[in-house]
Amino acid sequence: MCAAVVAALSSMSLAFAEGLPDLGESSQNELPPQMERKIGEEAMNEIRFREPAYLDDVEVNGYLTRLVGRMATHLDGARPNFDVFALRDPMLNAFAMPGGFIGVHSALILAAQSESELASVLAHEMSHVTQHHLARSIAPQQQAQTASMLAMAVAILAARSRPDLAMGAAVSGQAAAVQSQLSYTRDFEREADRIGLALLERSNFDIRGMGDFFSRMEKFGRLYENNAPAYLRTHPLTTERITDMENRIQVRPYRQVADSLDFLLVKAKLKAQEGSADEAVTGFSSLLTEGKYRSEAAVRYGLARAYLRANNVPAAEKEVQALRRLKVGNTMVETLAADVARQQGDAEGALRILRNARAKAKQERAISYALIELLLETRQAEEALRVVNEEVQSYTTDDKFYLFQARAHEALGHNFLQHRAIAQAYLLRGQVAAAVEQLELAQKAQDGDFYEHSQADAKLRELQAQLIAEERKKRR
Ligand SMILES: [Zn+2]
Numbered sequence: 001m002c003a004a005v006v007a008a009l010s011s012m013s014l015a016f017a018e019g020l021p022d023l024g025e026s027s028q029n030e031l032p033p034q035m036e037r038k039i040g041e042e043a044m045n046e047i048r049f050r051e052p053a054y055l056d057d058v059e060v061n062g063y064l065t066r067l068v069g070r071m072a073t074h075l076d077g078a079r080p081n082f083d084v085f086a087l088r089d090p091m092l093n094a095f096a097m098p099g100g101f102i103g104v105h106s107a108l109i110l111a112a113q114s115e116s117e118l119a120s121v122l123a124h125e126m127s128h129v130t131q132h133h134l135a136r137s138i139a140p141q142q143q144a145q146t147a148s149m150l151a152m153a154v155a156i157l158a159a160r161s162r163p164d165l166a167m168g169a170a171v172s173g174q175a176a177a178v179q180s181q182l183s184y185t186r187d188f189e190r191e192a193d194r195i196g197l198a199l200l201e202r203s204n205f206d207i208r209g210m211g212d213f214f215s216r217m218e219k220f221g222r223l224y225e226n227n228a229p230a231y232l233r234t235h236p237l238t239t240e241r242i243t244d245m246e247n248r249i250q251v252r253p254y255r256q257v258a259d260s261l262d263f264l265l266v267k268a269k270l271k272a273q274e275g276s277a278d279e280a281v282t283g284f285s286s287l288l289t290e291g292k293y294r295s296e297a298a299v300r301y302g303l304a305r306a307y308l309r310a311n312n313v314p315a316a317e318k319e320v321q322a323l324r325r326l327k328v329g330n331t332m333v334e335t336l337a338a339d340v341a342r343q344q345g346d347a348e349g350a351l352r353i354l355r356n357a358r359a360k361a362k363q364e365r366a367i368s369y370a371l372i373e374l375l376l377e378t379r380q381a382e383e384a385l386r387v388v389n390e391e392v393q394s395y396t397t398d399d400k401f402y403l404f405q406a407r408a409h410e411a412l413g414h415n416f417l418q419h420r421a422i423a424q425a426y427l428l429r430g431q432v433a434a435a436v437e438q439l440e441l442a443q444k445a446q447d448g449d450f451y452e453h454s455q456a457d458a459k460l461r462e463l464q465a466q467l468i469a470e471e472r473k474k475r476r
Pocket residue numbers: 001002124128184189192234235
């Protein structure tokens with residue numbers, strides 16, 4: 001992880017500075033992969049529920065995760081499940097947590113001038129994950145700590161571009177001790193560069209993206225000196241690293257890679273949220289009038305989003321019409337069109353758009369979220385339940401779908417199933433005690449069949465035993 005680098009910069013061990021950054025396979029210090037995933041999951045939950053900068057946007061995060069997933073198919077050996085998410089943050093930064101969780105700051109996405117540039121940073125982060133750098137930086141004596149404690153240390157470090165949050169969090173002495181160990185050596189950085197570059201090339205991106213982006217960031221860093229973007233502080237971007245990279249890139253053939261429309265739309269969506277709503281409207285309008293764009297669709301999409309922010313719904317509607325004329329087949333345009341219809345008070349129109357979009361792209365979560373939400377709002381709980389029950393088959397670990405399911409059951413008067421669904425959502429968030437409470441409520445419910453009740457009872461006993469065991473462990 002790059003955010004996890006902490007004091008590493010100033011105290012970076014010069015003893016490691018020489019020699020090839022080939023760190024070999026695994027070391028005996030390595031944490032088992034299940035432990036890494038558990039630490040990552042818990043740290044992720046910390047960030048999702050406590051970090052105000054977390055960008056809860058399934059379109060942005062879904063795009064980033066797909067981009068990384070595409071590169072992951074070119075990995076040799078074991079492929080971790082990557083989950084990528086964005087944080088609303090003006091610092092150029094990205095970081096990887098154990099188990100495949102990667103965070104990217106919105107400013108870094110906006111600063112990327114091509115999809116290959118964004119992919120180059122992600123490939124570097126993926127390499128930190130596949131090489132288990134963070135786990136390898138935890139000293140053996142600290143590995144005996146519980147996953148929760150390690151996760152806490154990781155999560156706080158991930159938020160370190162926001163010192164207010166890190167300071168506000170109760171960092172135990174133990175967590176602080178772990179934190180002081182989590183650091184990337186210069187060798188880890190060079191290894192992530194080397195492996196990331198190879199991955200970028202195998203994934204058919206323009207590898208020059210890495211050199212271009214990293215040199216621009218280095219200049220940016222020099223400009224700000226001590227105030228360097230967090231990305232640079234956490235991944236010490238030395239001249240040596242850049243020269244190294246450029247030497248490798250120069251001998252490779254040039255390759256022109258077109259940006260995907262998804263990349264351009266995601267950038268436009270983030271840009272539309274920057275500054276004031278009026279500034280966003282002005283920004284996109286002038287791009288459009290001056291004709292300074294690579295994709296008219298992306299500019300019109302951004303302009304429509306900016307108009308929605310400014311509560312100018314008729315102007316947003318005009319941009320949606322223009323997008324329709326451009327025949328842009330993209331689900332982000334469909335969710336935008338539905339948002340516009342909704343804000344015009346046309347719930348039926350919005351439902352029509354979402355139902356059609358879902359029929360075409362069933363696996364697109366943004367469409368399903370919006371459809372289920374609107375069905376629940378318009379008291380069409382049966383259809384909502386039908387949609388959500390299909391989705392939980394594919395997205396078994398998405399707590400949001402279980403919360404939707406609970407709301408649909410509640411609207412239909414299914415008491416047992418409502419509490420069982422909430423319990424499932426809490427479990428996925430790692431909140432076992434809250435899940436136990438919900439299962440106790442489910443137990444008391446008058447409805448639900450015998451089979452469902454006995455299953456829930458068994459789960460309840462299992463979780464109660466788990467809580468007792470954890471309590472004992474803590475006391476020791
Ligand atoms: Zn790094």
